[in-house]
Amino acid sequence: MSLTLRRNDYSLTDEQGQLVDMLRDLFTEQSPIGLVRAAEPLGFDETLWNTVKENGLITISVPENAGGDGGGLVELVLAGIEIGRTAAPVPLLDQVVALRAFAALSAAGADLAGFDLDAALAGDVIVSVAPISTWELGAQLIPSGAVAKAVLAFKDDSIILMTRQTPAPQAQNEGCAPVAWWSPADADVTTTTVLAGGQAQAIWELVQREWRIAAASSLVGLLAISSEMAREYALDRKAFGVTIAKFQAISHQLADIHMDVVTARNMTLKAAWLTENEPKYRPELASMAMAHATRAALRSTTKAAHVYGGMGITLEADISLFYRKVTSWSLVGGGMRRDLEDIARAIDTRAAELQLQSSNR
Amino acid sequence: MDFSQVVFTPEQLALESEIRSIIEANWTPNYSHIAVDHDRMPVEVRMEFAKRGLLHPDLPKDQGGAGLGELELEMIAGIADEYWMPTNVSNSMLIPTLEKHGSDWLKENVLPGIRRGEITTCLGYSEPDNGSDVAAATTKAVQDGDTWVINGQKMWTTWGNESDYVFLLARTGPVEEKHRTLTMFLVPMDVPGVEATPVWILGGGRTNVTFYTDVTISDQYRVGPINEGWSVMSEPLATEHGAGVETQGVAPVNGTMGQTFSRVFEKFVDASIKWAASRKTPDGKSRLEDPITRLAIAEAMLDLEMCWNAEGELGKPMSAEALSRNADRMADIAAPEGLLDFGVDGSIYAGNISSERQHAPGTSVYGGTTEIYRNNLARRLGLPRPY
Missing domain, CATH: 1.20.140.10 (Butyryl-CoA Dehydrogenase, subunit A, domain 3)
Structure with a gap:
């Protein structure tokens, strides 16, 4: 046996730090909470989408040889966190994941059947992916499906491209996300097989992981802002003559929320870096990041809203808006049940390793 | 950002096999004992490690260390873990405390032995009537010329039955003044009046209650100024808690x-x-x-x-x-x-x-x-x- 050690460096480069500053400024200014509310129930704001396009964010994590800026998954996570912090009503994350999939498909020589990829790279055509299509058959809830005109999915042993001329009707949901049912059997949907066989399977495996990492990053941002809002409220609100932050029943909840924020953020960054640089190493990490972000966002936005007391359950309170967004952003990927099935595969990997070890001992 | 696997240098690979041979020659893993975080490093391994400066590998060689870095620290922890071997010796946080606050006599006569792993220590903070509220300590130290007389009880003195010294928090003024009347001492445990009684805990581990009855020690065992024990103690406590641990690239971020x-x-x-x-x-x-x-x-x-x-x-x-x-x-x-x-x-x-x-x-x-x-x-x- 020999020892293996891995680095544990979560630090951002100066460039990545500048990117965060730029994104923070942009989304804080351009996606105020009033705009988020005005964009409901559809959950899409065209003006903001145009701003995103003008700032070159559509291609933020698309490889250079596929018409992008050459950023990677870590950059996508950094963008996702800022989108989550402002609940920005734009389908940027799904768009970028889909564009990365198109890039991988082009590199594998897939037949895109005349699909106008340039329009998608420009953000003029909204594209998305079906994150649970290997799992749920038939009609599926598609993230950004109510604004997308093209969706990549997996069916049988192939990656398929579904397109439609008019957007699919939104499926009403508490977080007002633009999700919609899409089915290859739908008369309005044109379906083309773009790549089949083992190569398609390998690409789709990565697409699923990347979508989870992107979705997790938006939950991290949502968690972070909820944590900050609850903290500020606890410092401001008085009861029994003192700020409620002085009560351990409150401050310990805030500490727990903070722990969720930090762990969810770190797990998502780590999964992003390893998925990009060593996709064969611990393939469960993306599902772990998503599963933890999901449970952390569910429980910690509940706690954050609770810190607000009665105000937390009113629709006019911003904290309740973030509470509503959680399910719409997390469960559309199949929820923890789907992620835990993935994670459980690591049990078999570990069992095999342990048998190897015990025979050596 | 970097989560890649470390490629060891020939020196690091040699260190790995050296550590493995020491452990294999001196330690038999006990697979019934899943948690060894409460146990001490086997003395045979400790002595071999001490010869090579591996007890405090990050210290310079002239201070009893091996002049190694964070990476080697992680290697040692990882290998020990593979053999289910405990790595505790003393609380390593005591070393910087003694460097900063120890009397010249302690620095000369005790600190080198602690660095070399020949002298072991334990902590005397909690008492039967106070645990988390450390500053409520009532164990009393009374100055008598050039000596101190200590009376009281300490709780959770883990390794108190097998250590050379206890790093003791004592009251040197009115208890009402809480943080402002505390002083630290490094008390030798072989002097008359020190006694350790076992307390058995869930899982089979041992800790102790220690009794101090008219324990008389010289002033040279005092660590830091009189009545400033709280800050002398808090610095290493923060180390134990893992506060301020930065991401340095190899060590886990977890404290x-x-x-x-x-x-x-x-x-x-x-x-x-x-x-x-x-x-x-x-x-x-x-x-x-x-x-x-x-x-x-x-x-x-x-x-x-x-x-x-x-x-x-x-x-x-x-x-x-x-x-x-x-x-x-x-x-x-x-x-x-x-x-x-x-x-x-x-x-x-x-x-x-x-x-x-x-x-x-x-x-x-x-x-x-x-x-x-x-x-x-x-x-x-x-x-x-x-x-």
């Missing part, structure tokens, strides 16, 4: 205690997998295929990854609570064998699960309760002191 617990947790997940692989469902399938068992183990794996991603002080409460939660859960999943001791007929690997359930509650308490950690974290978040 010192949290990563110790996470290593136990890692073994626990393995024990759960081994247990499941060793049992069959009524229809003859491996329990590894049983969806409920898989769910429980998958959630434990998820919690483990979460713990490795918890930073600094957060790591302790997260790891401790994740250990307890999963030990309760897995003992139940492994029912009925989950109740059996290690080595009992039918308890294969389930014995590790039940012994971890015995060990886990302590992790939420020793070295500071999870509530104290949450108080500290709340303060770092800019929240006011508790009401």
